[in-house]
Amino acid sequence: MSRLWLIVPAAGVGKRVGGTCPKQYLEVAGRPVLAHTLARLHQSFPEARLCLCLAPDDDWFDPALVPFTDWQRVAGGAERVHSVVNALAAVAAQGAPDDLVLVHDVARPCVSADDLSRLYNAALASPDGALLASPVADTIKRDDGQGAVANTEDRRGLWQAQTPQAFRFALLQEALARALAPDGIGVGRITDEASAVEALGRAPRLVAGRRDNIKITHPEDLRLAELILAGDAVLRDLHESS
Numbered sequence: 001m002s003r004l005w006l007i008v009p010a011a012g013v014g015k016r017v018g019g020t021c022p023k024q025y026l027e028v029a030g031r032p033v034l035a036h037t038l039a040r041l042h043q044s045f046p047e048a049r050l051c052l053c054l055a056p057d058d059d060w061f062d063p064a065l066v067p068f069t070d071w072q073r074v075a076g077g078a079e080r081v082h083s084v085v086n087a088l089a090a091v092a093a094q095g096a097p098d099d100l101v102l103v104h105d106v107a108r109p110c111v112s113a114d115d116l117s118r119l120y121n122a123a124l125a126s127p128d129g130a131l132l133a134s135p136v137a138d139t140i141k142r143d144d145g146q147g148a149v150a151n152t153e154d155r156r157g158l159w160q161a162q163t164p165q166a167f168r169f170a171l172l173q174e175a176l177a178r179a180l181a182p183d184g185i186g187v188g189r190i191t192d193e194a195s196a197v198e199a200l201g202r203a204p205r206l207v208a209g210r211r212d213n214i215k216i217t218h219p220e221d222l223r224l225a226e227l228i229l230a231g232d233a234v235l236r237d238l239h240e241s242s
């Protein structure tokens, strides 16, 4: 029987957010970002096996933040893709080719149970895997390199990729190995797992996800995440008391 693996890249430094520690350890709604993200994944997939990618010199990590019983720490790499590749090496040692691997940024603590469930089911049914994404909602401008508009892009059919993204282990391993090979698309273009899978000529399914599955990237995202998480907690309390 195939198993579910969760890979959580959490080895970034959070340069754009700034702060005195990596963004995954900043407190949002009373808990570190990493704790929120892992709690949400655990609520939906309590039996999954977790590979948590952490920087080798990470002094902030506390194992008490991990709710999973079956988990391992994996060394993060220079870029996000290298962290994921290191985690896949750990899966290779213990998993099977058709195991499902779901990759989720630690920096997306607001992912909902409903989106997790729809993404999981879509990935199980799709030989090319699946990702959460949302249709582009703003008008998109391209700049001319000097601060002015060069043109307005046609946004029809454009989506913003989110995580989780989920694929069978063998497909994801092959895709990332090929993408990183000397004749592959290269690190700069592997900004998510789907881009590597697409480079094999495969077509991952787009699963429409909630727009509040934000990635904490800039300082103002911390406030947004605080509001989203606090709002979810109020709804949960109302639901439990009714």
Ligand SMILES: Nc1ccn([C@@H]2O[C@H](COP(=O)(O)OP(=O)(O)OP(=O)(O)O)[C@@H](O)[C@H]2O)c(=O)n1
Pocket (backbone or CB within 6 Å): 008, 009, 010, 011, 012, 013, 014, 015, 016, 017, 023, 024, 053, 076, 077, 078, 079, 080, 081, 083, 105, 106, 107, 108, 215, 216, 217
């Ligand atoms: N070498 C790296 C770089 C990033 N990540 C993870 O990949 C996710 C998405 O990356 P991003 O939002 O860019 O996070 P940071 O790299 O931390 O942010 P910044 O680029 O602002 O430094 C994050 O969960 C981050 O921890 C990782 O595991 N290993």
Ligand SMILES: C[C@](O)(CO)[C@H](O)COP(=O)(O)O
Pocket (backbone or CB within 6 Å): 080, 105, 160, 161, 162, 163, 191, 192, 193, 215
């Ligand atoms: C994977 C990702 O979250 C999809 O939107 C995103 O590309 C990661 O962010 P980064 O800043 O490119 O590392």
